[in-house]
Amino acid sequence: IVLTQSPGTLSLSPGERATLSCRASQTIRSNYLAWYQKKPGQAPRLLIYGTSSRATGIPDRFSGSGSGTDFTLTISRVEPEDFAIFYCQQYGSSPPYTFGQGTRLE
Amino acid sequence: QFQLVESGGGVVQPGRSLRLSCAASGFTFSRYAMHWVRQAPGKGLEWVALIWYDGSKRYYADSVKGRFTISRDNYKNTLYLEMNNLRDEDTAVYYCATIGDSNFYCDHWGQGTPVTVSS
Numbered sequence: 471i472v473l474t475q476s477p478g479t480l481s482l483s484p485g486e487r488a489t490l491s492c493r494a495s496q497t498i499r500s501n502y503l504a505w506y507q508k509k510p511g512q513a514p515r516l517l518i519y520g521t522s523s524r525a526t527g528i529p530d531r532f533s534g535s536g537s538g539t540d541f542t543l544t545i546s547r548v549e550p551e552d553f554a555i556f557y558c559q560q561y562g563s564s565p566p567y568t569f570g571q572g573t574r575l576e
Numbered sequence: 577q578f579q580l581v582e583s584g585g586g587v588v589q590p591g592r593s594l595r596l597s598c599a600a601s602g603f604t605f606s607r608y609a610m611h612w613v614r615q616a617p618g619k620g621l622e623w624v625a626l627i628w629y630d631g632s633k634r635y636y637a638d639s640v641k642g643r644f645t646i647s648r649d650n651y652k653n654t655l656y657l658e659m660n661n662l663r664d665e666d667t668a669v670y671y672c673a674t675i676g677d678s679n680f681y682c683d684h685w686g687q688g689t690p691v692t693v694s695s
Binding site for chain 1: 613
């Protein structure tokens with residue numbers, strides 16, 4: 471399954487709403503889609519799993535939605551610490567558990 | 577709390593081998609399947625391999641199949657990645673990660689170990 475993320479770069483100011491898209495080349499079984507945040511020099515951080523479930527400790531300004539082949543990560547009000555690269559990953563079928571190419575939030 | 581510490585990275589010539597380790601602590605390692613994920617310089621995340629909690633099943637990305645071997649020692653609480661016939665394009669930071677409680681997403685991550693393949 472190929473995941474295509476858009477836009478490549480999203481330029482926003484703190485306080486604005488961010489909408490990131492992840493489109494799959496085929497239906498993701500059981501909506502097994504996760505989102506991660508990656509900052510330079512740090513390990514990736516799980517934000518969302520199962521399309522819409524927030525990982526432990528993730529603020530509620532992060533939310534996920536979608537089904538089938540189209541998925542969205544929304545940050546309701548971007549905070550200064552949110553600027554990073556975001557990746558989606560599918561794990562709905564047998565491996566490989568592919569990642570999207572990423573969206574940079576700047 | 578979950579702690580994962582990778583080691584074994586370094587500089588290696590093309591065609592040579594390297595073994596990465598991931599030491600786990602703070603959780604019951606033998607209950608979790610484990611991933612390796614990598615990130616090449618300036619590139620995105622790439623899933624590399626997965627091993628079942630008991631080592632009974634292993635899966636690989638096409639880019640490493642036949643060259644890399646994932647394994648684990650549940651008595652030593654350690655995950656391994658044996659990398660053979662290394663290529664320039666294997667240069668990356670390699671991360672180990674646990675699966676989640678409910679499925680195969682990557683939940684807890686180590687800080688990564690860098691591998692540079694260069695002559």
